[in-house]
Amino acid sequence: MNITDIKPYLLHQFRSESELVKSINTLSDNFTKNREEIEDYHNDEKLISAYAAFYLTTNYPKFSYCMDYLKEYEDIFKESEIIDIGVGPGTFVFSIGDYFNWEVGTIYGIETSHLMKKQAVKIKEGLYSDRDIELVSKSSLIPKKTKQRIVIFTHSLNEMGNKAALKYIEDLDPDIILFIEPGTKPLFKEYLVLRDELIKDGFDCHYPCPSNDTCPMHDKDDWCHQYIKVKHELEVSRLTQLAHKNRKWMPLTLGLYLNDKIKFDKKSFARIIRTYPDTKYGFKWDLCNQKNELITVEVLKRDYTKKENKLIADFLAGREISFTVTKKLDAYWRIKIEGEIE
Numbered sequence: 640m641n642i643t644d645i646k647p648y649l650l651h652q653f654r655s656e657s658e659l660v661k662s663i664n665t666l667s668d669n670f671t672k673n674r675e676e677i678e679d680y681h682n683d684e685k686l687i688s689a690y691a692a693f694y695l696t697t698n699y700p701k702f703s704y705c706m707d708y709l710k711e712y713e714d715i716f717k718e719s720e721i722i723d724i725g726v727g728p729g730t731f732v733f734s735i736g737d738y739f740n741w742e743v744g745t746i747y748g749i750e751t752s753h754l755m756k757k758q759a760v761k762i763k764e765g766l767y768s769d770r771d772i773e774l775v776s777k778s779s780l781i782p783k784k785t786k787q788r789i790v791i792f793t794h795s796l797n798e799m800g801n802k803a804a805l806k807y808i809e810d811l812d813p814d815i816i817l818f819i820e821p822g823t824k825p826l827f828k829e830y831l832v833l834r835d836e837l838i839k840d841g842f843d844c845h846y847p848c849p850s851n852d853t854c855p856m857h858d859k860d861d862w863c864h865q866y867i868k869v870k871h872e873l874e875v876s877r878l879t880q881l882a883h884k885n886r887k888w889m890p891l892t893l894g895l896y897l898n899d900k901i902k903f904d905k906k907s908f909a910r911i912i913r914t915y916p917d918t919k920y921g922f923k924w925d926l927c928n929q930k931n932e933l934i935t936v937e938v939l940k941r942d943y944t945k946k947e948n949k950l951i952a953d954f955l956a957g958r959e960i961s962f963t964v965t966k967k968l969d970a971y972w973r974i975k976i977e978g979e980i981e
């Protein structure tokens with residue numbers, strides 16, 4: 640999705656690039672304010688249009704990068720009805736549909752802000768008029784469940800909080816829940832409470848946690864988050880530079896939960912939750928292992944070819960890994976990666 644594609648369908652037509660950049664900066668300041676004030680932009684056509692121009696275009700590619708981490712769940716997505724909560728200008732409804740070539744049923748989006756919904760409808764009518772998309776303002780307008788259902792929270796849990804999210808989950812009765820949320824510490828601390836509620840309600844955490852045990856970060860001044868490295872369209876990339884915002888390395892909170900009606904064998908693995916700068920000798924990571932324990936590990940460069948080392952250097956937090964321990968030192972374990980390096 641490029642700026643040129645979306646521009647004719649913005650609610651507000653920006654007179655100049657600098658007017659757009661100014662609005663993006665106002666919006667971005669808004670997002671770093673208190674949670675009580677975070678919704679201020681919902682009633683301003685100009686800020687909503689800036690959101691669509693900047694955040695829709697930079698968030699749009701996220702879904703396909705997230706699917707790199709969730710590849711084996713693709714069929715589950717294709718077989719389900721999909722409901723995006725807090726759809727905004729339509730970001731993930733469009734990107735999910737495009738990702739699956741629209742070979743999925745109706746994709747629903749729920750949006751409570753009247754202007755944001757108006758913006759989503761305008762882009763839908765301009766760019767996706769022949770696609771099966773339903774945008775509504777509340778959960779009671781979603782038709783009765785007819786097959787397995789995925790509910791997705793996309794940068795919206797961050798605004799609505801756990802109580803509202805749990806109400807949607809109760810009303811919509813999903814079998815699968817996906818979170819694609821900002822990778823920030825305040826969000827993580829709240830999300831962790833929601834994770835425990837979902838596990839208590841019978842959901843199994845499939846991503847990122849290797850098990851449903853207590854998160855090893857729960858009592859730490861730290862947070863678990865993942866990274867994606869995103870390649871943007873040229874015009875989008877230029878706008879990120881003009882606005883001085885890094886939208887290339889994107890931290891995120893990605894979470895996938897399945898209930899017991901979905902038959903899916905969960906693999907046993909560990910997950911990289913932090914990467915450190917590599918040294919002459921090796922790579923150092925923090926891993927969360929199969930028992931949800933935090934361990935620091937080192938992978939020696941001498942154990943791999945030049946090509947493999949190049950690939951390992953690109954490993955990001957969020958990636959799963961199988962390994963054997965070659966040496967247990969006091970401060971960390973030395974490991975060897977199992978399987979092919981790709």
Ligand SMILES: C[S@@+](CC[C@H](N)C(=O)[O-])C[C@H]1O[C@@H](n2cnc3c(N)ncnc32)[C@H](O)[C@@H]1O
Pocket residue numbers: 681694695698724725726727728729730731749750751752755793794795798799803
């Ligand atoms: C940051 S935007 C995210 C938009 C879009 N999902 C994206 O990722 O680009 C958050 C959206 O959530 C919506 N929202 C906040 N609380 C909501 C609620 N209780 N129900 C539905 N939508 C809500 C807001 O109106 C806003 O459009």
